[in-house]
Amino acid sequence: MAESMALxxxxxxxxxDWGSDQRAFKNVPWGKAMMWIFLLSDTFIxxxxxxxxxxxxxSTTVDWPVPSEVFALSFGGEPxxxxxxxIMTFILISSSGTMAMAxxxxxxxxxxxTFWLIVVTAMFGASFVGMQAFxxxxxxxxxxVRPWGNPMGAPQFGxxxxxxxxxxxxxxxxxxxxxxxxxxxxRRGDLDNERPGFMTGRKGxxxxxxxxxxYWHFVDLVWxxxxxxxxxx
Amino acid sequence: MAHVEGQQHPIAIYFWxxxxxxVLSTFSYMVDYLDFQGLLRWTLIIAFxxxxxxxxxxxxxxxxxxxxxxxCAILIPPMVIILLTLLMAAEAxxxxxxxxxxxxxxxxxxxxxxx
Numbered sequence: 461m462a463e464s465m466a467l468x469x470x471x472x473x474x475x476x477d478w479g480s481d482q483r484a485f486k487n488v489p490w491g492k493a494m495m496w497i498f499l500l501s502d503t504f505i506x507x508x509x510x511x512x513x514x515x516x517x518x519s520t521t522v523d524w525p526v527p528s529e530v531f532a533l534s535f536g537g538e539p540x541x542x543x544x545x546x547i548m549t550f551i552l553i554s555s556s557g558t559m560a561m562a563x564x565x566x567x568x569x570x571x572x573x574t575f576w577l578i579v580v581t582a583m584f585g586a587s588f589v590g591m592q593a594f595x596x597x598x599x600x601x602x603x604x605v606r607p608w609g610n611p612m613g614a615p616q617f618g619x620x621x622x623x624x625x626x627x628x629x630x631x632x633x634x635x636x637x638x639x640x641x642x643x644x645x646x647r648r649g650d651l652d653n654e655r656p657g658f659m660t661g662r663k664g665x666x667x668x669x670x671x672x673x674x675y676w677h678f679v680d681l682v683w684x685x686x687x688x689x690x691x692x693x
Numbered sequence: 694m695a696h697v698e699g700q701q702h703p704i705a706i707y708f709w710x711x712x713x714x715x716v717l718s719t720f721s722y723m724v725d726y727l728d729f730q731g732l733l734r735w736t737l738i739i740a741f742x743x744x745x746x747x748x749x750x751x752x753x754x755x756x757x758x759x760x761x762x763x764x765c766a767i768l769i770p771p772m773v774i775i776l777l778t779l780l781m782a783a784e785a786x787x788x789x790x791x792x793x794x795x796x797x798x799x800x801x802x803x804x805x806x807x808x
Contacts, residue, residue, distance in 0.1 A: 470761055477762040485763045496767050507774045511781050518785035521792045528725050546722045553718060557711035560753045567701050670700060670755075677753045681746055688742035692725050693735070 495671045499678045502631075506682050509624050510689055516616040525612035527691050530603070531595070545691050548591050549683065552632075555584030556680040559673045566646070566669035574669060575647045581676065582639040585632050592629045596622075624686055631679050642672045700755045710752045717745050 468476050478484050485493045517524055532539035562577035599605040607622050609615040654663035721741040751757040
């Protein structure tokens, strides 16, 4: 209890936090600190994929397929460049918005709002995965893109595309599943009644909504980079 | 353990950031839609990307309200990625020119090899 009274801010705070002979991350529940560290490791994994993509794209002597044309979609008229990807981007950002609000209402112990906002977040996430499935199907079936080649240009395009968007889509899918689990826990009152979770003796508390939120925002964050480097570049 | 019922902020800030992210995403989409090319395109893409990433981490992930210890522990290590990017860019360039050289993609270079 004493620690929250005498915490120094800023740079002096680092020295005192790390030198406190206790946990270094003050005011952060350990579950949240662990989620941050997991996300840090995930950052490195996604960076490796994006950097490999940069390496193959820079080193190929064959022209790279133009993403703007590859991912164009026509609604009966002229094809609109990247339109599906733009919609997916807005959906993922919206899901981040609803998630951030779910965290806020969670700390206010507003069960109904937290539950519904998490459910809406999960629905946005599921529709994102659905659109990605559509995008993959179109690319594989209609355009003949394969991990080892494609009719549009450099053969590495498919490998980079399937690996990067596939790994991201996998993250979204796992996120949707855990969002639904979290929503269920909120509605059942696990977090109000401090009911211990599955496979743990720790009591339920609303900070798990924030930890879940960190993961979800990270998925959105990775998409920002994929959108910039893979689709727009 | 001191339990701070942490991270409660007015809802308006989330709506603001949500709106800003929409605007920035529209801008980055327009970069492609208006078909900007070259240095202008790359600069704009990176600028909008970093702005969006910053807003998500700072506000949605609450990093701006955390203590300096966790900010540094999480945000500084990814900086080494910049170094890896530079190294791999140099490597990719080398591979690219090697391919031009040996795979005959640039025929005018071939005589150089035979002397």
